[in-house]
Amino acid sequence: MAASTKAPEPWYLALLGFAEHFRTSSPPKIRLCVQCLQAVLKFKPPPRVEAGTHLQMGSVLYRHTKNSELAQTHLEKAWFISQQVSFLYISQFEDVKFEASSILSEFYCQQNLVDSAKPVKAIQISQQIPYWHCRLLFQLAQLHALEKDLVSACDLLGVGAEYARVMGSEYTRALFLLSKGMLLLMEQKLSEVHPLLTLCGNIVENWQGNPIQKESLRVFFLVLQVTHYLDAGQVKSVKPCLKQLQQCIQTISTLHDDEILPTNPAALFHWLPKEQMCVLVYLVTVMHSMQAGYLEKAQKYTDKALMQLEKLKMLDSNPILSTFQGILLEHIIMCRLVTGHKAAALQEISQVCQLCQQSPRLFTNHAAQLHTLLIGLHGLSCISVNCMDNAEAQFTAALQLTTHQELWMFIVTNLASVYIWEGNRHQEVYSLLERINPDHNFPISSHCLRAAVFYISGLLSFFQGRYNEAKFLRETLKMSNAEDLNRLTACSLVLLGHIFVVLGNHKESNNMVVPAVQLASKIPDMSVQLWSSALHKDLNRACGNTMDAHEAAQMHFSQQLLQDHIAACSLPEHNLISWTDGLPPVQFQPQNGPVTSLASLL
Template sequence: MAANHKSSDFDQNCYTALLGLAESYRTVSNIRHCIHCLKSVFNLSPPPSVEARTHLQLGNLLLSHTKNIDLARQHLEKAWSLSSSLSHHDDVKFEAASVLAAMYEKQGQADLGKPILCKAKDISQQSPFWHCRLLFQLAQMHASKREFNEACVLLGSGAEYASSANSQYTTLLFLLSKGMLLLINRDALQVNETLSRAGSMIEQWTGPSVQKESLKVFFLVLQVCHYLTAGQVKSVKPALKQLQQSIQTITQLHTDEDPVGSNQIDMFQWLPKEHMCVLVYLVTVMHSMQAGYMDKAQKYTDKALMQIEKLKMLDAHPLLSSFQIMLLEHIVMCRLIMGNKTTAIQEIFQACHVCQSQPRLFSTHGSQIHTLLGLYAMSVNCMEAAEAQFLTALKKSESTDLSLFINMNLAIVFLRMGRQDDFLGLLEKIDPEKMEQSNSHSLKAAAYYVQGLQTFFQARYNEAKRYLRETLKMANAEDLNRLTSCSLVLLGHIFLSLGNSRESLNMVTPAMQLAGKIPDVHVQLWASSLLKDLYQMSGDKANEEEGCRLHTSFSASLLKDLFQSTQLSEHGLIQWTEGPCPFHLNTSSANAIM
């Protein structure tokens, strides 16, 4: 027996020595020798707990430092199968489950990961940190498959668990995460209930200020997005201002001076503050875009993209690519409105490159990219290509509001092509009177504008005026400047067609001024053409000449940009409707951008 005891001590000393040596190799980045030491542990027939831990270490190393995913998978599967049958609550089993499930998900096999996470979650009740972490991960896995009800149930149970563990901070993280999913799923009633509860808890917060401000930023981002999703651009301003003040506060706080406490269940972080800054820039861009402040949107996009590039040099976190593509989607629309098609098509191409670095983004943002290509094709008068892009975008779209936006633009394409029957085929889908309560205020206002445009084309002027006045009423209520300027100039055109030049001038003059502030070059071109004719009719030579000069200037600028954009090889993207992105179309831009 004594000999066996000595042998056991010797083996224990060997494990310890090998594991210590492996760690010393790892810290100097000698991964090959580190792996060699860890593999040697198996020659000593270690107990299951040591063997499981060693398999986990090997799996993590192979995942992080090699391309041998299959071998990493074998080690992680072995770590989980060994540790999950052990009775004691060891972190190894929970980490093995978490890493293995994440690897399955990355390989497109999330269904293999879910049962592992479920089992790990069920046996982790006595390990508060891991129980919460596994709940978050399982909820995220369901959410990525758009299984929002299942994800919300998990986050709700997480909030109850954290509350029973006396962690107000983690309770709020679960609640706000649930609010975020409800917002994505357009469940307005539950969003209001969840955010109201979370808001009250944050107001009564007595914990560390770093945690409070972090939660406040999370809460305000959701509140701002809730308003913007509903198209309430004016109503959101107080919340947006609060958010901008809160992010300034959090950037001035030093985490090391304000400890987050030692409670292990609170060791979660929603986002690093550098990522929060980018997110606040993004929601500011979203607001500026909807409100029709293109210069402001451009300024904040530039700041955000610069910050993303700096952060990517340190850590290319996948979230940064998501922020980057959303910023590009918004700035492309700004460029098109401002009459800069050349930059717009290059930035659409850049968005495709961002998706190439994170292939999952092609599935989540494919519809938006084809929508942007459709808008670009419209702007260069390639209506067949625009139609093909919008139809492709519709096939990929999972969002009701995005589908509505696409259908409205497709309807305008049909109007411009004189395809009345095709337009009528879409009418049911874009009828503002039949829109659900969940649809955005701004989209509903835009739908009235499209109907006004159609009745104008048919010379049904009284009907057109009725639709456009509805658009104006809704646009003015929420400061939707671009819709206001478009409606005013179209009303001006209608009054001119009816021979009422005085009323026409009353509409076109403010339309021109508002379009100049945005700036919307296409409305300015349209308005200057009408002003030229109106001043000619009234015999006002000086203003007629000014109108003529402006019209010539806008026209020349747009024609020059049209020529430049259609000469780029990226312009060929408008023909791409299926298969992988044609990256061979790269010219000057992508290399410089990437």
Template structure:
């Protein structure tokens, strides 16, 4: 027979659960019942569990974070000395550490997780989960070496614990961190090992397909980061097919080991990620309309997911999609829409300081590209310098330097260009990207062209063409062809000029790149005049006039928008009161975040 005190606290716990599960839930009454439990001096197990319940309920249903933290601390402190009490003990540690991380108290969070990892070695599920969580914190701090080392410990532990699915998950997560850290030499062996284990998988089919999606995501990212747009196509196609198969299947996470109950991210989020990678590939390859189509689909999907559960990762995906579509709009000559989307990206960053911290350099780069397209060269220079001052990311750093070099060339600032020369020398780039190296040759060709060194310019541009054709980099191909056409026209070789400008115009129309079409139509007009073909000269003139008018009208529209003042922002918080009208349809460092399906 339970004592009267036991009866009281047991009744209160039952009542609290009734209030919690009522429809609608009566959270205030539930909290009151749980708090009343402590008056009856329940056993330590009940006390610890009640503290955990209160902490979780206060976190999910109230804004009283400090009280929630206090209850979680009590649950963690009380449960550490209790044997066979794993779920309460390790959930308290995990939730408390996550809360402390959100409050930027990482230094307090890490020792809790280390202690919990030490205590959980007998529990496969919690040991793996806590290792993932601590690795995530080290990755957030950009201590990728320590995070990778911890994931390596997870690989070995999962293997000896017969948690084969989670072993591969640890391997893939390690591969992702090596990619983010640009350890290109170390990535391939890790991915090869994971790929072999997936191919020889004999467990549940759904788990194999899920791991295959994660593996293919990393392979696609590896290719895209290396600027290998053509080489990525088979992987990307396989990824698109695999995600379709997973979306059509119910989640069935069964396995012989309790430690095999993890997800990298839900399949709905993976679906958006595959869209994002398709957009990134389309933009790099120069298929702007395809990128636009998939961006629209992805943004609609994100809006639907946000209504159900607005996870932070969705805003990261949304921002990365906007970053890519903004570049597409600028290529297509749609500056006003690009500006509207820059404002939407700024609005997302304004809502979340962490997003601004992570994506501020990209925002400066986009504003620099926009300012260049508006011929606001001073603002463009300031934006690229702001991006360089705030980014340590090699690809973005190189991209900003290449565009800054073009700003200096267009402004005939030869001395300033010379100061950048070592940073954009294709033989000495800090980035390993094939496409950025090809772009560096193009910028050198452009400089030689401006200086009238035509033979040297041709040599650089032929190198760009060779590299661009090897990886289907259509924008670089069309840009190099039209510049070569301009050079041959300047040299009086009209036939060779025509051989260059005609395919440039065809390719630019396919992209579509309005600026290259404008340039090519001007050269074609002169070429037809030289040949005495009046009809074709007139057609080229009309095309040139049409492109000019489109760009001028859009230029005027963008210059009148209040969002245009964003080009003045170079540091600190984003300016308020910038009109933002996100469209209704309006990431590789994604979270390792794992949990139960």
């Protein structure tokens, strides 16, 4: 045991100090840092120093270079040595052993070697060391979640919550339970979610500790509540929770970090840094604004969040930042499509493609959304220029790439609308509507999607001339009004107005069209504005009213949408409509000109 108490050699401290100096320089001097650590190994140090040095080298190479093979070699040596000799130097080797296991697990996961990444052995031997046992349980649960084995992940999080309770850390217990609640929400196991969130709410409110930790738990809890409401399409009902969340993040931003660490080793965790929590609150606010149809508000918060993300990504390479960025871009793309800015949307789709090129795992999670956005971008133009094969290929690709029920339902609903607008695909529409019939075994509980399916049924009735079957649209209008689903309300009003025009009931039509025009302008939804203003013009003409100003406005909408459509089609990225398989292309061929690099367009 003498070796374990011997003071470090001066040469070791000097080399270690130089290595840390080079690592923390601005910019970091990684080559010099690695050379200092390599010099330590040339002195043939004792096992505790050798293992620690291999861990440091592996970590530096993994975090700061692309030399994955050498990083793996050093991390595996650190893990091997620390296991072989840890019984001699227990106190010295705890951190080296388990940190090597943790980083090695993360490394394997990045290499898509998920089975190798599971730190099962380290978990088994860490039960007497609360910090590492909890950390490794979190990590293994995350790996199961990445494999879509949410049952195993939830079981592990339950084990972690009970372990934290036994260790006397209600804070870490809450983190485990909230993480489990997040996975249960993903699985739509609502009967298990509600009692769990109630328990979490009580723990969070009753726990007295570090103010930032308490507020971060509250943010986690409120984010789950808000996303639960949004998944259910309950845009109006979520407002009180969303307001609490926004107030909570404002409180956190005024608090100073407390450098006093918890005395309980099981409590040495935090959920997210404050800066990342701010981005997340922006993100859920964008999601709410998008569902409610407040598109200008959604764009404003997206811009703020993306600016914050750019600053964070210059300092941190955490994959969660790219995930946030991908989701934000998807929402801003939807905003662009609704407000009639296809060219801008196409540029932003190219940004998502670039993100996916950098992270295959990100592509796996966002591929279906990308194909769906391309249909949103090109769907109507596909119909107008007789390119339905492209549209169907995109939808087929999207459906094959998703197992998420809500996204599947969203894709099928959009495919049905494209078939309806095409006008000669009635059998296919009936087949799709049978699969998403809201009156029979509707597979999900989303209020918003259920209302959308009723709208599609009403749209089909309109195109088939069954005008008296307006009950579907009445139901859509009732549901969308109940939860402030403004875009769906506007679409339902204008379609009902169209039906009443055909039936000759001009007064009732006017009652529908006027609020539709006002609401579409408020959103602003350019397509519905064009539709409602054209219908309003025809209605006034039939009633003998003059509408010169309104006709001019309608012409403005038409020209603006046409010019934007032409601009989008002239971009090289327009060829993405033909992409249906594998990773998105990194560059596109313009119709008239040389090959343009994706990077040059950003």
